[in-house]
Amino acid sequence: MRQLRIDLSKCDAGRATCQHECESSCVEKVFKLTDPAMAALHIRELADGSGQAVLCDQCGDCVVVCPTEALSRNKLGVVVIDKKVCVGCYMCMGFCEKEIFERNPEWTEPYKCISCGICVKACPHAALEIVDVPEPAYRIL
Amino acid sequence: MSQFVFDPTKVMDIDFTKRTEYLEGLEAIKAAHKVLKEISFTPSLPDKGYNHRSLYVNVGTLEVKEKPVTQQMKDVFLGGRGFGLWHLWNAVKPTTRWNDPENEIIICPGPVSGITQYAGTGKSLVVTLSPQTDIPIDSNVGGYFGPLLKFSGFDALEIQGKSECDLIVFIDGQKGIIRIEEAPEEPVDSHVLAEVLTHMYAENDADRVNISVVCTGAAAEHSLIGMLNFSWWDHRRGCIRLKQAGRGGIGTVFRNKRIRAVVCRGPQVKGDLNNVADYETIAKTGIKYHKEIRENDPYQCMMRRNGTAHIVEIMDAYDLLPTHNFQYGSHPDTHKIDSAYWQSRCTQKTVDGCWYGCSMACAKGADGLVVKTGPYKGHTVTVDGPEYENAAGLGSNCGVFDPDYLLELNFYCDTYGICTITYGTLTAFVMECYQRGILNKERTGGLEMTWGNAEDDLEMMHQMARGEGFGIIAGQGVKKMKEIFIKNGWGDPKLINDIGMENKGLEYSQYMSKESLAQQGGYALTNKGPQHDEAWLIFMDMVNKQIPTFEDKAEALYYFPLFRTWFGLNGFCKLPWNDVVPSNNAQQPEAHKIPEHVQNYVDIFTATTGIKIDKDELIHQSAKVYNFQRIFNIRMGKGLRKDDHAPFRALGPVTTEEYLSRQERYDKQIAEEMKLDPTTMSLEEKMAAHRSWRQGRYEQLTDAVYKRRGWTPNGVPTLERLKELGLDAFPEVVDVVKLHL
Numbered sequence: 001m002r003q004l005r006i007d008l009s010k011c012d013a014g015r016a017t018c019q020h021e022c023e024s025s026c027v028e029k030v031f032k033l034t035d036p037a038m039a040a041l042h043i044r045e046l047a048d049g050s051g052q053a054v055l056c057d058q059c060g061d062c063v064v065v066c067p068t069e070a071l072s073r074n075k076l077g078v079v080v081i082d083k084k085v086c087v088g089c090y091m092c093m094g095f096c097e098k099e100i101f102e103r104n105p106e107w108t109e110p111y112k113c114i115s116c117g118i119c120v121k122a123c124p125h126a127a128l129e130i131v132d133v134p135e136p137a138y139r140i141l
Numbered sequence: 142m143s144q145f146v147f148d149p150t151k152v153m154d155i156d157f158t159k160r161t162e163y164l165e166g167l168e169a170i171k172a173a174h175k176v177l178k179e180i181s182f183t184p185s186l187p188d189k190g191y192n193h194r195s196l197y198v199n200v201g202t203l204e205v206k207e208k209p210v211t212q213q214m215k216d217v218f219l220g221g222r223g224f225g226l227w228h229l230w231n232a233v234k235p236t237t238r239w240n241d242p243e244n245e246i247i248i249c250p251g252p253v254s255g256i257t258q259y260a261g262t263g264k265s266l267v268v269t270l271s272p273q274t275d276i277p278i279d280s281n282v283g284g285y286f287g288p289l290l291k292f293s294g295f296d297a298l299e300i301q302g303k304s305e306c307d308l309i310v311f312i313d314g315q316k317g318i319i320r321i322e323e324a325p326e327e328p329v330d331s332h333v334l335a336e337v338l339t340h341m342y343a344e345n346d347a348d349r350v351n352i353s354v355v356c357t358g359a360a361a362e363h364s365l366i367g368m369l370n371f372s373w374w375d376h377r378r379g380c381i382r383l384k385q386a387g388r389g390g391i392g393t394v395f396r397n398k399r400i401r402a403v404v405c406r407g408p409q410v411k412g413d414l415n416n417v418a419d420y421e422t423i424a425k426t427g428i429k430y431h432k433e434i435r436e437n438d439p440y441q442c443m444m445r446r447n448g449t450a451h452i453v454e455i456m457d458a459y460d461l462l463p464t465h466n467f468q469y470g471s472h473p474d475t476h477k478i479d480s481a482y483w484q485s486r487c488t489q490k491t492v493d494g495c496w497y498g499c500s501m502a503c504a505k506g507a508d509g510l511v512v513k514t515g516p517y518k519g520h521t522v523t524v525d526g527p528e529y530e531n532a533a534g535l536g537s538n539c540g541v542f543d544p545d546y547l548l549e550l551n552f553y554c555d556t557y558g559i560c561t562i563t564y565g566t567l568t569a570f571v572m573e574c575y576q577r578g579i580l581n582k583e584r585t586g587g588l589e590m591t592w593g594n595a596e597d598d599l600e601m602m603h604q605m606a607r608g609e610g611f612g613i614i615a616g617q618g619v620k621k622m623k624e625i626f627i628k629n630g631w632g633d634p635k636l637i638n639d640i641g642m643e644n645k646g647l648e649y650s651q652y653m654s655k656e657s658l659a660q661q662g663g664y665a666l667t668n669k670g671p672q673h674d675e676a677w678l679i680f681m682d683m684v685n686k687q688i689p690t691f692e693d694k695a696e697a698l699y700y701f702p703l704f705r706t707w708f709g710l711n712g713f714c715k716l717p718w719n720d721v722v723p724s725n726n727a728q729q730p731e732a733h734k735i736p737e738h739v740q741n742y743v744d745i746f747t748a749t750t751g752i753k754i755d756k757d758e759l760i761h762q763s764a765k766v767y768n769f770q771r772i773f774n775i776r777m778g779k780g781l782r783k784d785d786h787a788p789f790r791a792l793g794p795v796t797t798e799e800y801l802s803r804q805e806r807y808d809k810q811i812a813e814e815m816k817l818d819p820t821t822m823s824l825e826e827k828m829a830a831h832r833s834w835r836q837g838r839y840e841q842l843t844d845a846v847y848k849r850r851g852w853t854p855n856g857v858p859t860l861e862r863l864k865e866l867g868l869d870a871f872p873e874v875v876d877v878v879k880l881h882l
Contacts, residue, residue: 065500067492068350069376088412089257089498090424094431105421108412140149140489141435141445 001077001135002115004041006053010127013043013051018124025122031104031111038102040113056100056113062092064141076115077135083109095141147439147446147484155509157488158379161520163333164340166326171341173326177308178203184317184408185294189418190252190749191215195224196295196319198310200398201242201302205319210296217867221251222279222709223766224297225268226773229277232301235776239272239390240397242303248355248403249297250287253749254712255415256498258427259741260434261714263288263496265371271389271669272365272397273563273618274646276774278389278669281709283495283504284371284382286353288712289314289407292414304399311342314407315351324401330358330556330606332522334402335372335381342404349374351409354381356402357392357558363608364616366563367392370555375506377491382506383525384495387560388672389647396558410497418751426741426748427498434500434721442720446489447480448505449529449716452680454479456533459683460803461653463538465576465592466569467642467790468799470653474542478532482544483507501717503528510548514596515603517556524552530673533651534565539572540592550599557606562672563618566648568598570619570641579632586610619643639789645670645779654791656806657682659694662842665787666698668770668780674715675702687733695845697733703763704734710766711746718742765866768851768858769874775857776877782856785843793835800828807831857881 012018023039030040042054058079063071070086073079088108093101101110120128185192193210210224218227225247232245246269256262265287271278290298293314300310309324328334335354343349354372361367369392370383386392408414417423438444442451453475456462460470476482487505494502507524527535527547535541535550554561568590574580575590582589588597588611604612614625623641627634642649647670654660660683663676678697681687688697708715723737730736739756747753754762774780794800800807801824808819811827815834819827847854851862857878863869 065492067494067497067499086412087257087410087497088424090428091431091498091500093428094500095435097435103424105424108420138490140147140152 001058001073001133002130003058003133004055004113004115004119005129005131006055007127007129008051008053010125011043011051011053012125013045014049015045021122021124022119022128026119029118030114030116033104038104040100040102040111041119054098054100056098056115058115059136060138061141062096062101062112064138065091065095067091073135078115079112080114081109081111147443149489151485152489153485155488157377157491157506157508157523159509159521160380160523161517163328163336167337167340170326170328170337173324174309175323176320177323178205178321180205180319182207182294182317182319184314186414186416187255187291187296188416189751190415191220192291192294192296194295195228195297195299196312197299197301198319198321199302200300200304200308200310200321200400203321205321208299217765218769219252219710219762219766220296221249221254221264221266221712222268222706224249225266225279226277226766226770228297228299229268229270230773232299233270235778237270238275239270239394243301244270244394246300246391246394246398247297248287248290250291251710251712253415253745255288255291256417256423256745256749257410257412258423258498259430259745260499260501260717261496262498262712264708264712264714265290265386266709266712267369267386267391269391269394270777271391271646272393273390273620274670274779276645276669276777276779277770278391278647279709280368280386280388280391281674281714282369282371282386283384283714284353285373285407285496286355286371286403286405288410288496289351289353289405292407292410293405298403300398300400300403302398307399307401309338309401310403312403312405314405327401331356331370331383331558332381332552332556335370335383338402338404339372339374339381342406348406350376351407352404353407354402354404357395358556359606360557360559360602360616361392362396363613364559364605365390365393365618365621366559366567366616367394367396368558368560369395370558373495378506378508378523380523382495382504382523383555384504385555385560387562389669392558415749417749419748422744422748426744430717430741431500433723437724438501438721441722443480443484444501444503444716444720446484448483448487448503448526449720450483450527450532451480452529453532455684456652460656461679461683463533463569463651463653465540466538466573466640467649467653467655468573468796469802472537472542475537477542478536478544478547483527483532486544499714499717501720503716503720507548510545510552512549512552513545514549514599515553522552524548525555527551530651531561531565534562534569538565538569538651539598541595541598542593543595546595546599550595550602553599553602553606557602559602559605559616562650563648564602565651566642567615567619567622568601570622571601571615573640574626574632574637577632577636579626579637584631618646619648620646636795639795642788642790643671644787644791645784647671649791652679654679655793658838658842659688659697661787661792661839662694662698662846663701664791666785666843666846667702668767668774671791674709675705677705681733685733691842691845695842695849698842698846699849700734700760703760703767706763706767707742707759710763713742761866765868768862768866769868771852771856771858772868772874772877775881780856781881782843782854785856787839789832789836792839793831794828797824797828800824800831810834853882855881
């Protein structure tokens with residue numbers, strides 16, 4: 001499956017040399033929104049100056065808890081939401097340990113990273129990459 | 142008491158998509174339908190939780206009409222059980238009984254019901270005059286019917302009249318059609334009927350999830366203990382699932398009206414159909430709660446793994462698990478039906494929950510059961526649950542510790558349309574009568590009702606479904622069985638009355654209240670009879686020890702019946718309130734109320750309706766309906782102090798065996814509480830002392846609770862209390878009270 005990964009040693013979490021183009025490109029190009037806080041990935045600077053990334057690793061926990069099967073893996077193994085089927089219960093959001101889901105107050109359906117790679121192209125430091133990894137077994141949650 | 146750890150490797154490998162199908166005759170069944178009445182209506186979505194109209198259907202005259210939901214109804218009765226009671230009050234007279242045409246069945250979801258973001262928000266409340274108690278019964282039930290009814294355009298469905306033929310009421314909220322159809326060829330039992338009707342009324346595969354069927358089964362026709370099943374389509378399993386409006390014989394009224402089913406086809410559900418006032422607050426509160434379940438449930442109740450059966454071993458460890466008709470509180474074989482077993486037996490690889498967004502997901506399912514007896518012998522079925530009440534009622538209370546038989550009893554109760562709790566308690570009574578010679582093989586027509594004899598237990602249920610033999614007598618319930626046995630001179634009337642676990646005509650649910658004064662009141666000082674809907678205090682009293690003093694218990698019997706009534710006014714489930722708690726709950730003031738969750742409910746109600754309330758106003762809202770229901774009971778000839786008495790088995794040891802099984806505890810109470818010397822007393826004297834002390838304590842509690850509730854010593858709400866609650870605006874309500882002051 002396609003999985004987004006980050007090398008934090010290359011990433012500039014503190015924005016000294018970039019403007020977190022990963023977040024702005026995601027929110028603008030993928031979700032047609034403007035506020036980078038609503039991107040499907042987040043890079044945060046911690047108090048000690050190091051970086052922390054909030055990324056979806058396509059683990060599939062959300063697929064397990066979704067009551068409507070709106071969440072499923074596509075042929076690339078990426079977990080995607082079928083908005084037509086989603087009933088906006090947000091169990092995926094509550095059960096995601098990495099808290100990668102986002103929600104636009106204008107929509108009832110949440111959204112998430114689809115490993116599209118737009119952020120990879122936008123990153124000036126080549127800190128992000130899309131890799132192909134085996135799908136993990138589904139957990140019982 | 143240590144918590145079992147969930148081990149996925151121990152879960153039985155059963156194909157949860159495999160079961161016997163019943164669709165072969167569907168086209169012929171459908172072809173036999175004859176449309177008796179069809180009208181169109183304009184579907185609508187609620188505004189802040191209300192459509193402001195209800196649907197009235199008379200199955201006798203075939204009248205179908207819309208009725209307005211007035212501001213006064215919203216202000217006083219709120220919704221759900223409140224609307225149900227108000228409609229019923231207006232429909233019946235003091236002389237009306239359950240089988241009169243004017244009796245109604247009202248199904249009402251409540252203003253919050255149907256939101257998808259918080260756990261336990263898809264409930265319907267069902268109200269009718271009970272064939273067991275002759276007063277209103279209300280039952281809180283899951284499944285999709287209530288929300289789909291509301292999203293079709295109605296805040297309540299009121300069914301009156303009696304039909305001369307079997308019929309189906311179909312509400313199509315997509316097309317705006319209400320149709321009454323004669324249904325002569327329908328299968329009778331719920332697991333078949335709900336499957337057939339779901340396929341019949343869905344227009345395609347994806348539409349099945351928009352269908353919910355309300356129906357009952359064969360035993361509801363021949364007993365007074367019939368219940369209603371509410372279905373939903375479980376698309377992972379590829380089958381219908383059922384939740385039950387169990388208590389009080391609602392299914393019996395349903396079949397007496399000759400209704401086969403009520404079917405609703407709603408619109409496709411989305412997260413915003415309830416058109417709430419403040420969506421963001423509900424979304425945030427819901428996500429916070431889902432996280433709490435994810436983080437805490439594996440270390441607290443494990444509801445997602447076990448459902449409510451998680452407390453079987455806890456009840457046993459605290460000597461509170463009803464065993465052999467509430468004689469004892471534990472059994473060496475309990476481990477065969479404890480939560481470790483149900484974890485392995487229930488399918489864990491799928492999503493359970495009887496409405497969208499229920500992260501508590503307690504609606505477990507045991508798949509792949511091959512039925513051993515009765516008309517479905519050899520069929521492979523999915524059994525819902527078993528819930529705690531079923532494990533205890535059908536299991537330990539009757540001495541049945543074989544889990545396969547327990548599941549089969551559960552399956553047949555569900556599909557035959559009878560209440561598992563009621564059936565468990567009445568069978569335990571029959572078995573004790575058999576043990577004590579009040580019944581014998583001749584009197585039961587050949588049934589050997591010994592403890593744990595699941596085969597004859599099942600045969601009694603099959604008789605109930607066929608309308609034959611001793612099954613007909615058992616199906617009358619404990620109250621009427623007591624009268625029959627006494628009239629026939631089969632045993633000592635005092636003993637029969639002491640061990641028959643009913644109050645107001647309703648059977649006790651499955652907790653041993655003998656050692657918990659709070660639960661004694663929680664059972665018998667209730668509006669509808671002994672159940673755990675109003676005041677489930679036993680855990681708080683005996684396990685968590687949160688209400689130690691007499692005053693604490695009396696206060697709990699004021700607060701909790703009102704707090705828990707509120708769930709039924711809005712369409713909430715009670716379990717998400719206290720079957721998981723925030724990590725810091727124990728450090729909060731009034732931890733037993735779970736203050737963070739109370740605030741969640743206050744926030745969700747305000748965010749749904751736009752009506753700002755706080756936790757005190759929440760109780761005030763409930764008090765209006767709770768007191769109205771008490772007055773309704775009085776109007777129907779019950780609801781006074783005499784009706785709140787408990788059978789002695791619920792208060793203390795009836796027999797010498799019971800006394801001896803807890804001699805140390807009972808002797809200590811004689812010394813410490815009664816200030817007598819047990820070493821100088823005979824067993825009979827000690828038992829007499831206990832009876833007198835326990836009955837006195839119960840009367841003292843009754844006095845304190847009535848006073849706190851604003852009732853007279855006879856249990857009648859005072860005129861001052863009516864005024865505080867605004868019920869004095871209804872002269873007919875005041876008139877009922879005045880007759881008893």
